[in-house]
Amino acid sequence: DGGITQSPKYLFRKEGQNVTLSCEQNLNHDAMYWYRQDPGQGLRLIYYSQIVNDFQKGDIAEGYSVSREKKESFPLTVTSAQKNPTAFYLCASSVGQGASGANVLTFGAGSRLTVL
Amino acid sequence: SQQGEEDPQALSIQEGENATMNCSYKTSINNLQWYRQNSGRGLVHLILIRSNEREKHSGRLRVTLDTSKKSSSLLITASRAADTASYFCATDKHDYKLSFGAGTTVTVRA
Numbered sequence: 001d002g003g004i005t006q007s008p009k010y011l012f013r014k015e016g017q018n019v020t021l022s023c024e025q026n027l028n029h030d031a032m033y034w035y036r037q038d039p040g041q042g043l044r045l046i047y048y049s050q051i052v053n054d055f056q057k058g059d060i061a062e063g064y065s066v067s068r069e070k071k072e073s074f075p076l077t078v079t080s081a082q083k084n085p086t087a088f089y090l091c092a093s094s095v096g097q098g099a100s101g102a103n104v105l106t107f108g109a110g111s112r113l114t115v116l
Numbered sequence: 117s118q119q120g121e122e123d124p125q126a127l128s129i130q131e132g133e134n135a136t137m138n139c140s141y142k143t144s145i146n147n148l149q150w151y152r153q154n155s156g157r158g159l160v161h162l163i164l165i166r167s168n169e170r171e172k173h174s175g176r177l178r179v180t181l182d183t184s185k186k187s188s189s190l191l192i193t194a195s196r197a198a199d200t201a202s203y204f205c206a207t208d209k210h211d212y213k214l215s216f217g218a219g220t221t222v223t224v225r226a
Contacts, residue, residue, distance in 0.1 A: 004158075006158075031212060035216075040218060041218050042120070042204060042215075042216040042217045042218040042219060043159075043204070043216040044216075045213055045214075045215075048212055048213065050212060056212075058213065059213075088156075090158055090159070092158075092159075096212070101146055101147075101210055102146070102147050102149075102164055102166070102208065103208050103210075103212060103214060104149065104161050104164060105151075105159070105161065105206075105214060106161070107151075107158035107159045107160070108158050109157055109158045110156070110157065110158050112156075
């Protein structure tokens with residue numbers, strides 16, 4: 001089955017530690033995204049990548065880093081510079097704008113990070 | 117930046133009733149999408165309506181779009197317990213950056 005796999009599902013870390021969240025897709029999608037979700041708030045875009053070896057900052061990129069070395073993979077590192085990293089992190093992918101101009105996202109199941 | 121805002125924040129209905137939620141946004145869009153999220157899970161795309169469309173149906177879902185008022189509504193007819201979830205609108209300005217609202221939490225009581 002095609003889809004997006006995020007791991008780990010739950011992650012606990014101490015303050016000051018960097019952590020990396022994995023996101024893998026086998027949908028052959030060109031574009032990939034990382035969103036952060038906090039209780040009672042909508043999704044906020046952290047980073048996105050339209051093609052391999054290229055990525056752009058979203059609305060809340062500070063304290064995060066990404067890489068896009070392979071089409072299938074878009075890992076997110078939450079660095080110690082991120083002031084409030086405890087959140088639910090969602091990875092998504094899409095074919096891109098497509099001929100129709102619509103950008104429909106397919107999401108992974110999410111990773112919940114708790115910083116102790 | 118979050119462009120879409122859903123209303124109400126929460127909704128509780130009896131099974132079989134209809135559920136209506138609204139989304140308002142600020143700037144021009146290419147299309148508007150609705151997603152569903154079950155508790156602790158990822159979002160699932162439900163329906164997309166383009167800026168030149170006024171109404172769209174998909175099964176028990178009906179979406180309207182009024183670009184002059186910058187608003188959209190999602191109607192779920194004959195609700196079921198399985199419809200219990202949070203529903204998000206997302207605006208697409210054709211720039212890869214979908215903007216999501218804070219969502220409407222729908223509870224369907226048996």
